[in-house]
Amino acid sequence: MRGVFITSAALLLALGLSACGTSPKAYTEATPLTPVQTRQTVETLWVVPAGGVPEDAHAQLPLSVVDGRIYLADGRGEVSVLSADTGEVIWSRELGDALDAGPGVGAGMIFVATREAEVVALDQKDGAERWRVRISSEMLAQPKVAGKLLIVQTVDGKLSALDVDSGKRVWSHSRSIPKLTLRGSSTPLLMGERVVAGFADGKLVALDIKTGELLWETTVGESRGRNDLERLVDIDGLFESVDGVIYAASYQGRVVALSAEDGGTIWARKMSSYTGLAVGGKQIFISDVEGNVWALDANTGATLWRQKNLRGRELSAPAVLGDDVIVADYDGYVHWLSDEDGEFVARQSLDELWGRFRMVWDSDEDAEEPHRSVTVPPVVSHQVLYLRDNVGALAAFQLPATAPATH
Secondary structure (H helix, E strand, O other): OOOHHHHHHHHHHHOOOOOOOEOOOOOOOOOOOOOOOOOOOOEEEEEEEOOOOOOOOOOOOOOEEEOOEEEEEOOOOEEEEEEOOOOOEEEEEEOOOOEEEEEEEEOOEEEEEEOOOEEEEEEOOOOOEEEEEEOOOOOOOOOEEEOOEEEEEOOOOEEEEEEOOOOOEEEEEEOOOOOOOEOOOOOOEEEOOEEEEEOOOOEEEEEEOOOOOEEEEEEOOOOOOOOOOOOOOOOOOEOEEEOOEEEEEOOOEEEEEEEOOOOOEEEEEEEOOOOEEEEEOOEEEEEOOOOOEEEEEOOOOOEEEEEOOOOOOOOOOOEEEOOEEEEEOOOOEEEEEEOOOOOEEEEEEHHHHHHHHOOOHHHOOOOOOOOOOOOOOOEEEOOEEEEEOOOOEEEEEEOOOOOOOOO
16 A cells, blocks of 8 residues: 555654554655657566565565576565576475565575564575574564675664574674664675674664674764654665775665775765665666656766656666666566666566466466565576566566576
């Protein structure tokens, strides 16, 4: 349901209550789509069922594409491994527990988190359970493997390292979190001997990956306002590092370029985003909270272009494929923009693609028409775009000029 973000948060504040985990839905009226003059031919390689994603948080259960295989988990508790080339299922396992985070892949294992605050390690070959441990709180961020450590971030403001072989905690870093936060967490970024993480207080921190020692912290979003709603500054979206520079954004805060060495600010500008950004060449692409798509100069933060015709459509994080920037919206449309000027070059409907490739939704001819919103970040691997909607379709796209993917 659109408009949940403002309504639910305002009600909580009016009642004098506090809450953790509000959903950041758009509150501007959705811009109607107008026909697109297709300038880019996009090849759909396949569309397959992928299980649903919980609707009470954004950017949950993203895909992991590793060595020609797609690792995914759904909200009901099924973990699957698919061929990246064909979409065919290699193996699938039902855990019997609702899942909120994962999968993380590495060290021969797959790591997911249950809604009951447990991390589960599965064998990468067949899905056999290797271990299961309880963590301090629910986890929405994707876990990351760094050698013999598993980095996990929980909604109570903790970033922890677990031993990948046993799940035993090695170190933990804690931060105070605001009373009211967005329901989501950014995925920690691994950078050699350090891990960088964003928190609900608008801070980006770097820790020594072996010891958890704080190396630096920087304010991306400064909490200001008369009430808890106005003071929301969560860092929940994707952030990236290129050539020693970290690019990040916060909700109701800023988009920044920081030195990875010491967290020093290279440039910053006011902007609000909960989905995050993608880097392509010398450009930063970002979906803001109102549904604008921006291209910024990576060196200065200056605006190169802005696409305003998707306002209110609750856009996913952007992805970059070739010379195109791709975002998907709350209604299951995938928009392809030119990275040069932001103009539309193609558009696709996931519902139409599903009908063309699968014909019957979930093997149930009487099922209601699904609402194919997209909050899971699109993933590009080996020049193929993988995109998952929230009700269970996973599609792979390729530009015709691109040679067949070799994983």
